[in-house]
Amino acid sequence: MIDFKHSVIYQIWPRSFKDSNNDGIGDIQGIISKLDYLKELGIDCIWLSPIYASPNDDYGYDISDYYAIAPEYGTMNDFDQLLFELKKRGMSILMDLVANHTSTKHAWFIDAYNNPDSEYRDFYFFKEGKNGNPPNNWLSFFGGSSWTKENEHSYYLTSFAPTQADLNWKNPQVRQEIYNVMEFYLKKGVDGFRMDVINCIDKKDGLPDKNPEKKGYQFPDDYLLNGPLVHTYLKEMNEKVLSKYDALGLAEGCLVTLDDAMKYTNPDSKGIQMTFHFDISMLGYGSLGKYDFRKFYRFTTSEFKEVTRKWQNAMQEKNGYVGNFLSNHDNKRHLERFGNIELYYLESAKALALYNFTLYGTPFIYQGEEIGMTNLKLDYSEWKDYEAINSVQAMHDMLHVPLSIAKKIGAYVTRDNARTPVQWSNENYAGFSSVTPWIKLNPNYIHINAHDSMIDPQSIYHFYKKLIVLRKSHEALCTGKFIELNKDHKSILCFKRINDEEELLILINLTKQAADITLDEKLDGIELLHNGLDKELRRVMKLAPYEAHIYQLTKKEEKVKVSLHSSKYRV
Numbered sequence: 001m002i003d004f005k006h007s008v009i010y011q012i013w014p015r016s017f018k019d020s021n022n023d024g025i026g027d028i029q030g031i032i033s034k035l036d037y038l039k040e041l042g043i044d045c046i047w048l049s050p051i052y053a054s055p056n057d058d059y060g061y062d063i064s065d066y067y068a069i070a071p072e073y074g075t076m077n078d079f080d081q082l083l084f085e086l087k088k089r090g091m092s093i094l095m096d097l098v099a100n101h102t103s104t105k106h107a108w109f110i111d112a113y114n115n116p117d118s119e120y121r122d123f124y125f126f127k128e129g130k131n132g133n134p135p136n137n138w139l140s141f142f143g144g145s146s147w148t149k150e151n152e153h154s155y156y157l158t159s160f161a162p163t164q165a166d167l168n169w170k171n172p173q174v175r176q177e178i179y180n181v182m183e184f185y186l187k188k189g190v191d192g193f194r195m196d197v198i199n200c201i202d203k204k205d206g207l208p209d210k211n212p213e214k215k216g217y218q219f220p221d222d223y224l225l226n227g228p229l230v231h232t233y234l235k236e237m238n239e240k241v242l243s244k245y246d247a248l249g250l251a252e253g254c255l256v257t258l259d260d261a262m263k264y265t266n267p268d269s270k271g272i273q274m275t276f277h278f279d280i281s282m283l284g285y286g287s288l289g290k291y292d293f294r295k296f297y298r299f300t301t302s303e304f305k306e307v308t309r310k311w312q313n314a315m316q317e318k319n320g321y322v323g324n325f326l327s328n329h330d331n332k333r334h335l336e337r338f339g340n341i342e343l344y345y346l347e348s349a350k351a352l353a354l355y356n357f358t359l360y361g362t363p364f365i366y367q368g369e370e371i372g373m374t375n376l377k378l379d380y381s382e383w384k385d386y387e388a389i390n391s392v393q394a395m396h397d398m399l400h401v402p403l404s405i406a407k408k409i410g411a412y413v414t415r416d417n418a419r420t421p422v423q424w425s426n427e428n429y430a431g432f433s434s435v436t437p438w439i440k441l442n443p444n445y446i447h448i449n450a451h452d453s454m455i456d457p458q459s460i461y462h463f464y465k466k467l468i469v470l471r472k473s474h475e476a477l478c479t480g481k482f483i484e485l486n487k488d489h490k491s492i493l494c495f496k497r498i499n500d501e502e503e504l505l506i507l508i509n510l511t512k513q514a515a516d517i518t519l520d521e522k523l524d525g526i527e528l529l530h531n532g533l534d535k536e537l538r539r540v541m542k543l544a545p546y547e548a549h550i551y552q553l554t555k556k557e558e559k560v561k562v563s564l565h566s567s568k569y570r571v
């Protein structure tokens with residue numbers, strides 16, 4: 001199994017990574033051409049978002065053939081070559097496993113749809129409607145009903161887009177088919193899977209209405225998410241597939257609860273090794289996600305600290321494990337959300353990177369994050385993201401939000417923000433392609449691009465590189481215990497990472513205001529990395545906006561021995 005606790009994983013969203021044949025769409029050969037760049041950055045492992053055959057209603061998360069590579073990305077030979085080139089560089093790869101649903105263009109669904117006696121009927125959830133309405137009141141993640149009409153009376157369950165039909169995991173044949181897909185790629189030499197919305201695979205028996213006393217569509221919550229059988233299935237998947245290949249299982253769970261995430265990943269559960277959680281990316285969103293604007297996208301630094309604390313402590317107390325990320329292909333880029341692009345672009349980008357690389361848990365980088373790429377507001381006519389388009393309509397239809405306002409919200413949160421082409425250079429089309437890319441390019445590529453970042457020693461890119469080196473040379477950053485100091489400080493996050501050999505102290509001002517701090521403990525140490533000026537560690541410190549430091553503490557032998565032996569949790 002890959003050494004995931006010591007790895008840095010880089011997410012590639014292939015359509016926008018690098019175009020090699022100049023059709024304006026990123027592809028596998030494009031990825032191969034950038035492996036040296038990733039290696040140089042310090043990446044051990046890539047997570048590749050879906051490259052399988054797909055009608056692209058949800059850009060690859062709607063798979064029509066698990067065994068074929070989408071022609072716009074290349075061929076199976078290209079994929080084999082990618083594996084070869086990765087291994088040659090000592091790098092590994094996690095594939096995206098989209099197994100909660102298939103595209104309605106998948107052969108199983110087509111057969112089920114066309115043939116009432118098809119054995120594939122039971123691969124999906126086909127159900128009679130109720131009095132001219134869908135079979136239940138579940139709200140889809142992308143807005144509107146979770147059901148799509150098959151004919152006048154009958155529907156099928158589509159928890160995301162209407163062309164993503166949910167698979168029925170209670171059918172053992174479905175599970176076997178998915179395990180076969182996994183084996184196919186594991187035999188080729190992939191190292192594991194990032195499992196898309198895997199906590200949705202156990203739907204409540206009978207698919208009953210959620211909160212039937214309420215009007216309108218209801219978010220199905222525990223009727224769809226984190227059902228008890230998810231654990232059973234993950235264990236079975238481990239027994240039948242993952243363990244045989246010593247492969248890594250990484251769950252992506254919509255709104256995964258802390259308890260479930262810890263159970264999924266606790267080694268005793270014999271399921272998977274790592275999960276993502278959504279709590280940092282959900283900050284400022286209402287409980288239903290990014291189109292739930294009840295919080296107006298505002299959150300406090302205390303909330304940010306609270307979420308951090310909750311997950312960090314849980315991992316130690318419950319022996320679970322998460323991957324930490326700030327950006328991905330499902331959320332707008334994080335600098336605008338958690339940092340400050342206008343006034344403290346470099347400082348906040350570096351402070352947030354420092355945060356992500358000093359926590360317990362494997363750090364993930366989303367393509368372009370390492371060069372400080374930013375969001376781009378697209379005109380409505382340029383939107384590509386189905387979630388955005390449908391959610392705007394749903395806000396209008398269901399909540400009576402005027403379309404003009406709904407579109408503003410959509411432009412603000414759409415996933416397109418994070419899906420613009422990676423900016424490689426200041427040449428034509430940012431060196432991504434030599435023709436107009438499939439989605440609008442951010443014009444700021446003239447000054448934000450990988451080529452220039454690699455030349456400038458003060459760049460965000462070089463800071464990421466330093467963080468990766470630092471993480472690899474300090475075991476405490478990978479596996480040390482997390483102990484927070486100054487919990488109630490309103491702007492500064494302060495914590496130690498400790499193991500038997502060393503103690504590190506991390507200080508990050510998460511705000512755009514300068515802040516003073518009097519440390520809970522008197523500590524001595526030397527600076528390992530900072531994002532501004534070198535500063536001596538003192539009990540009372542003043543940090544500039546987004547100022548961040550990592551210190552190596554001078555150990556007080558006696559004190560350390562006592563605290564380690566009395567420690568309840570050993571990570």
Ligand code: TEU
Binds near residue numbers: 061160331387
């Ligand atoms: O996303 C899971 C998920 O929870 C989505 O609801 C996502 O957060 C969305 O943008 C909600 O606001 C995964 C994939 O990462 C995403 O790209 C897919 O669209 C989705 O599953 C369906 O496969």
Ligand code: CA
Binds near residue numbers: 019021022023027072
């Ligand atoms: Ca291409």
